[in-house]
Structures are given as structure tokens and as C-alpha cells.
Amino acid sequence: MRASYQWPTDTAQHQSNRNGNGNTNSNNNHGKHLSLAPKATVGSGSQTEQDATERAMKWRILLFTLIAHWGWVQVQCQVEGEQSHSTSVAGMVKLLKVEAQLIDALKDYAGELEKKLQAVRSGIVSMRQESKKAQDSMEEYLSNPLNSFSLIRRMHRDWTLWQMFLEDPVGPAQLDRIQELREQMPSSTDLEEAVTALDRIQSTYGLEVADISRGILDGRQYNVSLNALDTYAMGQTLFDQAKYVAAAGWLYQALSWLESNRLPVPVEVSKGEVQAVYAETLLKLDRHADALKVVNIALGGDKRHDIKLLLKKSEIETLIRTGPNSIGIAPTLKSTAQPLGEYERGCRGLFPSASKDGRLHCVYNSTNSAFLRLAPLKMELVGLDPYMVLYHDVISAPEISQLQDMATPGLKRATVYKASGRRSEVVKTRTSKVAWFPDTFNELTERLNRRIADMTNFDLLGSEMLQAMNYGLGGHYDKHYDFFNASTATNLTQMNGDRIATVLFYLTDVEQGGATVFPNIRKAVFPQRGSAIIWYNLKDDGDPNPLTLHAACPVLVGSKWVCNKWIRERAQLFKRPCLKRGSD
Numbered sequence: 001m002r003a004s005y006q007w008p009t010d011t012a013q014h015q016s017n018r019n020g021n022g023n024t025n026s027n028n029n030h031g032k033h034l035s036l037a038p039k040a041t042v043g044s045g046s047q048t049e050q051d052a053t054e055r056a057m058k059w060r061i062l063l064f065t066l067i068a069h070w071g072w073v074q075v076q077c078q079v080e081g082e083q084s085h086s087t088s089v090a091g092m093v094k095l096l097k098v099e100a101q102l103i104d105a106l107k108d109y110a111g112e113l114e115k116k117l118q119a120v121r122s123g124i125v126s127m128r129q130e131s132k133k134a135q136d137s138m139e140e141y142l143s144n145p146l147n148s149f150s151l152i153r154r155m156h157r158d159w160t161l162w163q164m165f166l167e168d169p170v171g172p173a174q175l176d177r178i179q180e181l182r183e184q185m186p187s188s189t190d191l192e193e194a195v196t197a198l199d200r201i202q203s204t205y206g207l208e209v210a211d212i213s214r215g216i217l218d219g220r221q222y223n224v225s226l227n228a229l230d231t232y233a234m235g236q237t238l239f240d241q242a243k244y245v246a247a248a249g250w251l252y253q254a255l256s257w258l259e260s261n262r263l264p265v266p267v268e269v270s271k272g273e274v275q276a277v278y279a280e281t282l283l284k285l286d287r288h289a290d291a292l293k294v295v296n297i298a299l300g301g302d303k304r305h306d307i308k309l310l311l312k313k314s315e316i317e318t319l320i321r322t323g324p325n326s327i328g329i330a331p332t333l334k335s336t337a338q339p340l341g342e343y344e345r346g347c348r349g350l351f352p353s354a355s356k357d358g359r360l361h362c363v364y365n366s367t368n369s370a371f372l373r374l375a376p377l378k379m380e381l382v383g384l385d386p387y388m389v390l391y392h393d394v395i396s397a398p399e400i401s402q403l404q405d406m407a408t409p410g411l412k413r414a415t416v417y418k419a420s421g422r423r424s425e426v427v428k429t430r431t432s433k434v435a436w437f438p439d440t441f442n443e444l445t446e447r448l449n450r451r452i453a454d455m456t457n458f459d460l461l462g463s464e465m466l467q468a469m470n471y472g473l474g475g476h477y478d479k480h481y482d483f484f485n486a487s488t489a490t491n492l493t494q495m496n497g498d499r500i501a502t503v504l505f506y507l508t509d510v511e512q513g514g515a516t517v518f519p520n521i522r523k524a525v526f527p528q529r530g531s532a533i534i535w536y537n538l539k540d541d542g543d544p545n546p547l548t549l550h551a552a553c554p555v556l557v558g559s560k561w562v563c564n565k566w567i568r569e570r571a572q573l574f575k576r577p578c579l580k581r582g583s584d
């Protein structure tokens with residue numbers, strides 16, 4: 001989303017001011033003054049009364065915040081121990097380190113194997129020499145007592161030792177090391193999550209399996225490809241998940257890879273095995289005739305005539321004779337085209353880019369606080385319902401890297417609050433990792449919170465902690481609202497009120513995908529390092545605004561980092577008091 005307005009170049013100056021040094025004259029090129037929060041007039045009552053009420057309210061909010069934070073600490077503990085490797089790119093870095101250690105162990109193992117091989121080879125050479133001497137004239141050889149003695153000794157002693165030597169396992173230390181590293185290796189759940197993520201990427205962006213496996217992602221060629229094992233694992237797992245159309249595409253691809261590539265021995269997979277799963281998948285799709293073709297091809301290649309395949313063949317023949325006939329179904333391997341939803345259109349960048357609404361424009365926001373008068377922020381008004389603005393260059397590169405460094409060691413799988421269970425749970429619809437930071441965590445969190453207050457004109461007392469998030473393989477956050485369902489919200493959420501607004505900083509550019517889309521208002525915001533989108537989740541009367549439905553599209557290529565803040569309603573009592581149910 002980009003307006004045609006060109007920003008005067010004061011970015012660096014602005015950033016240095018945000019960091020608390022330097023004096024800057026206010027910029028003349030302010031444009032229209034516009035505050036994010038609608039201007040509020042405080043109701044009747046004396047100033048002292050108001051001060052007292054405000055103070056009491058602040059204490060209550062502070063207490064509730066402490067309780068809420070304790071709740072979050074508990075949530076953090078619940079998800080502790082879950083590795084969920086694929087859900088954060090930063091978190092997956094350690095897998096590469098483990099893989100490097102595994103390769104080192106295998107190399108050391110090969111060294112041990114080579115030493116043993118060398119010992120066996122030189123043993124053979126010296127034994128052959130002696131044995132050759134004896135072969136020419138055996139009796140003459142044995143008539144010498146030294147030879148006879150030596151033969152008896154050799155055969156009694158040496159061969160026992162040789163046998164022991166051969167039976168001695170090679171590289172036990174390296175095998176132990178590999179076993180030790182197993183704990184840090186991905187589990188079958190990790191593999192399933194990774195398969196689901198790739199499948200999500202494929203369906204959201206409408207990609208062809210053949211393209212993906214050749215490293216072509218949404219039209220861009222990368223220097224990487226998937227081999228027969230990768231594509232087979234996709235097919236197998238999608239079959240297990242009953243996603244037969246998708247499975248068929250991957251299994252077909254696995255078979256075509258197997259035609260051209262051989263795999264190393266311990267991990268190789270036979271064509272027959274893949275053909276059997278492929279035939280089973282086609283059967284699930286009622287493509288009986290195609291399944292029979294595949295089984296016949298498999299039988300042609302299997303000289304032993306596998307009994308299972310023969311049984312499968314007769315089962316399919318019976319199905320063709322008696323069941324719904326599949327003849328006439330085109331053997332297409334493409335996924336059946338689904339009508340494109342607004343969400344997918346947004347993710348693919350198909351929403352109209354510029355709004356025709358003349359009220360939407362860019363300004364320098366210099367009015368929300370005294371600080372902004374010195375260092376105005378570049379603000380783009382993106383929408384009026386819900387009210388939505390995009391700030392540009394609002395967080396600096398050093399701030400971003402500090403935040404990432406702070407977050408990386410503590411990243412935990414993100415959760416979603418479930419009203420039914422009254423707790424936050426790990427769900428498939430939100431795949432990212434997150435680290436929470438209390439407002440007073442350090443100078444940076446304090447500074448960012450001050451900036452958010454400047455940007456929004458909201459009071460952050462009682463709001464949620466800053467959360468830094470990193471998305472992983474196909475990482476996404478399915479369509480959702482940030483506000484709570486008021487009827488099911490817990491006391492904890494009601495204490496500080498609902499989430500009046502969301503502030504989302506984009507800490508990285510994302511090479512492909514990863515947009516934040518609002519399907520109901522047909523807006524998509526593509527991450528731009530340093531910018532921040534802010535929107536109101538509640539209408540002016542405090543009711544949730546259903547137009548705020550939004551989602552984070554799957555990351556196609558890149559490591560998407562964001563930092564968000566959910567601002568609670570209660571502390572805005574004096575900032576935005578004219579809410580229907582805000583002040584009870």
C-alpha cells in the first residue's frame with residue numbers, strides 16, 4: 001500500500017531525535033494535522049475530582065496489569081518445552097548447527113571405518129604372502145617346524161583376535177554422539193507441520209508442484225530444488241492427512257524425480273513403494289482406471305511380482321467392474337481450482353493498490369505530543385473504517401536489531417486465547433514464535449512504548465506487553481479479530497477492557513508473501529522494514545468492529561519479524577471517554 005505523496009527526506013534526523021539526542025526545529029512541511037485518536041473533550045466535574053478518579057483508576061489498572069502479566073508468565077511456562085521447529089526462521093538456525101554437528105560425527109565415523117578397513121586390508125596382504133609361500137609345496141612348508149608352529153599359533157590366536165576385531169563395533173563414540181543429538185532433531189510432528197506449511201504456501205499462492213520442486217516460487221527462480229525424498233514425504237504426509245488432491249501432485253512429482261535420480265543407499269526409496277501410495281491416492285480420488293495404470297506399471301517393473309501389488313490390482317479391477325466408473329476422468333494432476341477468496345486475493349497482491357478516497361493522504365504527524373512537534377512522524381492515512389494509519393521509518397535499524405537480539409533466545413510458540421478453555425493454546429492457525437517484554441524491561445522497551453503513545457495518543461497503562469514475533473516456514477496467522485469476544489472474555493481481559501487498537505511494527509522486509517490483509521475492506525499491507533500499521537479494533541461506541549478481520553499471509557520467502565502492542569480500552573477513559581460502555 002503506497003500513496004503517491006513523496007516524503008521529504010528527514011528520516012535520519014527523526015531517528016536520532018527519537019533516540020533522545022539532538023535538537024531539531026519543527027519541520028514546516030507538516031501538512032494537515034491529524035491525530036490517530038479522535039479528539040476527546042473531558043466531561044463535567046472539577047479538575048481535582050478528575051485527578052483523584054484518574055489516580056485511583058491508574059492504581060487499579062496497575063494492579064490488574066500485574067495480575068495479567070502473571071497470567072502471561074504462566075502461559076509462557078505452558079508452552080515451554082515445545083520446540084515446534086518450523087514455526088520460526090530464527091528458531092530453525094539451531095537445526096542447521098545440529099546438522100553440521102551430525103555431519104562432523106559422520107565424518108569421524110567414516111575416519112574410524114577407514115582405519116578399520118586399512119587394518120583389514122594390510123592384514124590380508126601379510127596373510128596372503130605367508131599363505132602363498134605354503135601353497136606351492138604344502139608339505140615342504142610344514143616340514144619346517146617354525147612354519148608349523150607359526151601356523152598353529154596363528155590359527156589358534158590370531159584368528160580369534162581377528163574375529164573379535166571384526167565384531168568390535170565401528171565408531172561407538174560417533175554413534176553415541178548421533179544418538180545424543182537426536183533430542184534436538186525434528187520430530188514427526190515437526191515434519192507434519194512443515195508439510196502443512198508448504199501445502200499452505202502452495203494453495204494460498206496457487207503454485208504448481210512441478211514449479212515448487214524446481215525452486216520456482218511465485219515466478220522467481222531460486223537456486224534450490226526438492227528431491228524425490230522431499231516430494232515423496234510431502235505426498236505421503238498429505239495422504240495421511242486425507243488431502244488426496246495435493247498428495248497426488250507430490251507423488252507424481254516424486255515418481256518423475258525417481259526416473260532421473262538415484263539416492264544414497266540408506267535413504268533410498270523404491271519406485272514400487274511410491275507407485276503403491278500413488279495408486280492408493282488415485283483410488284481415494286475415484287480415479288480407478290488411472291490407479292490400475294499405475295499398478296500395472298509397478299508390476300511391469302517388479303520382477304518378483306509383489307503379492308500386495310497383485311492383490312491391489314485385482315481389488316481395483318473389481319472396483320472398476322462394480323463401482324462408480326472413473327473412465328472419462330481426465331488424469332489431470334493439477335489441484336482442482338477453488339474460487340479465489342478475498343484473503344487469497346489480498347495475499348497475492350491482487351487488491352487495488354491505491355484508494356480512490358480523496359480523504360486518504362499522507363501527513364507529518366506533529367500534533368499527538370510535544371515530542372512529535374520536534375520530530376514529526378511520517379503518517380499515511382490508510383482507512384477510515386476501521387481507522388487505520390501506516391507510519392513510515394518509525395523504528396530504526398539499531399532498535400530493530402536490539403529487539404531481535406533480545407527476542408531470539410526466548411522465542412516460544414505463539415498461542416491464541418481460547419475463551420472455551422479460558423487459556424491460551426498452541427493452534428495450527430497461528431504459526432510463529434514470540435517473546436514478550438514488560439514495559440519496563442529495558443530502556444528500549446520504555447522508548448518504544450513512549451513512541452507508541454506518541455503515535456496513537458493513547459495511554460498504555462493496562463495494555464499488553466510488547467511482543468516480538470518471528471514467523472517460520474509458511475508462517476501465518478489465519479483470519480482473526482484482535483478484540484475479545486466480550487461475552488466470553490475472562491475477568492482478566494475485562495479488567496483492562498478490550499483491545500481498542502493494534503500497533504504492528506514491521507521489523508523486516510519480506511522477500512515474498514507475508515502481507516497483513518484485511519479481507520473485509522480489501523486492504524493488504526506488505527511488510528516494510530521500519531514501518532508500523534495501526535488500526536482501531538473497536539468502533540467509536542466501543543463495540544467490536546467486524547471490518548477489522550485480518551490475517552498474516554503465509555511467508556513465501558523471507559524471515560518476517562514484527563513487534564506488536566495490543567492497546568487496552570480502559571485507560572483511554574480520559575483520552576476517548578465517549579464510549580457506550582467504557583467507563584463502568
Ligand SMILES: O=C(O)CCC(=O)C(=O)O
Nearest residue numbers: 477515516551552562564
Ligand atoms: O503479522 C501480521 O501481519 C499480523 C499479526 C497479527 O494480526 C497479530 O499479531 O494479531
Ligand SMILES: [Fe+2]
Nearest residue numbers: 480481482550
Ligand atoms: Fe491480529
